[in-house]
Amino acid sequence: MQTDAATAGETRLHGGVGGVVGQRAAATFTSTVAVEDPARLPMDRESEGRAASIADAQQNVNVRPSQIGTAGQLLAGGIAGAVSKTCTAPLARLTILFQVQGMNANGEKLSRPSILKEAARIVREEGFMAFWKGNGVTIVHRLPYSSVNFFAYEQYKMHLRSMLGIEGKQESLGVGMGTRLLAGGAAGITAATLTYPLDLVRTRLAAQTNHMYYTGISHALKTIYTEEGPRGLYKGLGTTLLGVGPNIAINFCVYETLKSLWLQSRPDSSPIVVSLGCGSLAGICSSTATFPIDLVRRRMQLEGAGGKARVYKSGLVGTVGHIVKVEGWLGLYRGIVPEYFKVIPSVGIVFMTYEFIKRILQPDAWD
Template sequence: MQTEARVGLVVEGGQIALNSAHGGNGVDGGARKFSQKQPKHELQQQSQIGTIQQLLAGGIAGAFSKTCTAPLARLTILFQVQGMHSDVATLRKPSIWREASRIVSEEGFRAFWKGNLVMIAHRLPYSSVNFYAYERYKKLLQRIPGLESDKGNVSAKLCVHFLGGGLAGITAASATYPLDLVRTRLAAQTNVIYYRGIWHALRIISREEGILGLYKGLGATLLGVGPSLAISFSVYDTLRSSWQSQRPHDSPVLVSLACGSVSGIASSTVTFPLDLVRRRMQLEGAGGRARIYTTGLFGTFGHIFRNEGVLGLYRGILPEYYKVVPGVGICFMVYETLKMLFSDISASD
């Protein structure tokens, strides 16, 4: 959830900044005058086109960003599940270079993208639902007394962003979670291949573990939405406001990328243990293996802490850090590029 939260922050913050830099007030004013002259059905059609464009831009940007950082994402997953079926005392100190070399020599270079297809199949609907639901929830929350859209009420605005982002994240995660679980199981496979693809994995998991087996670890995911968004929003908004007040002429794109990356690192640091617990719960019973964690979310957390210590809760944090900056940057730039492209296409029609 960390990545999704920070991407939403950067894209939204960057878009606001870009609008301001390009004379957003004038554009908005012209749009209002133009909309008053248009028939109602034409406005509805434009609104629908805008929604579709936003869904496409968000989905493609999220999938492309994840594809580019897939090698680091797989390393993160492999480190996170170390110690799950092994004697912790015999584990070597995690080494990104050593694990990367092992993947190349034993599985081939393409193995860095193992599970990438299901990741795209998950990320496209996830990003699309997340962006779309966020806008819908935000408009719904602004109808609540005390949370109306008021430029002078900063606390109400932050509350709308936080609640809207949290509800959107919960909605998107719940709707697409089985694909996230399948992606984890495919990426965690090394030399022994038990799941041969997306549909094969979905079928085997449903048959051996039941429908609820497709939702293992969902509780950890939903529990991490609130803290992840709270940290991301607070760090991002504080840094961006401070930066713009001291250096108002800096590129809004650079400001958004830098602040989004820092907020992502802060969010990952705090919520990474929940992400690790989620991954391990997703692998419970995978490949016909016996279950290890049988006491639920908090029992799993306690089991890992007792057997592996605090450092065990942060296995894989380094590759997670390394993918934050490129992940945010790629997603932001692709999203903005696609929006400009769709805008040009719409204007030429």
């Protein structure tokens, strides 16, 4: 019966014979004619086209991997990090200066952080270019850090998807967020560990004001090694990894999840707008969640710097307790305002630049 109906339906499409089949064939014919109604055809095709676009966008975001090679991924990640850090260097330095203001052993009362007052002080005492103090080492650090970070994330995510048996397939929202969190955390820890001495030097150079104890990258590395030993180059690494892992995990997870949802609902959106918007929101989420541990790691990195007396002598827990006792719980968020001003453009720029470089290197990889 099904074969007869299909044959009759095909015959009718070529102008064939009505009454040789039963009711089912007649119903099929009626349905076919209704679909071919010229008045409804444009609307139906438009709906089908939009549905296909949404499906394609979702497929591109969640399933298709980047087709650029290892060198391309490393290059895109490095350039993205360097561009982002250079654009937001003034706010990054303000954040560091606010974070370390509480490092005084005499318990003096701290004034309320003021971005405008601190910015005016920097210009007055150190000059305008002092906003980029330490940016040279930031670039030296950020090029390998971002390269490893993005490359490791893509690799970890690919292996996780392969282990779960979902490589090349559509994934659920929960599974997608889980793989992004795990891959992002592992990538952040990998990149931070490999480039940590440069991060330590960057912090110490940026925290200097009028007295220049360290004159440059090589001098800082040599001085730290001589005065504090090899372990001094990794001072605060444990605390850093506690913050970097969750921070990068949240960044990648929020960014890619929001990007996926955005492109599903608006597949024709500008890639620049999508990257900036989703990246900025990801930066806000990650900074809010991990800022206290970042503040603690900055202070631990500066312990004993420049021959100064140690303020915190009992590790991570003792440092947190000292800050809360002297500055209150809000002391753990000292400098969060310039941090927000920094991460909103910074994370958006880094993701936008990364996507842009990938498109240049492999224009058809995301078509």
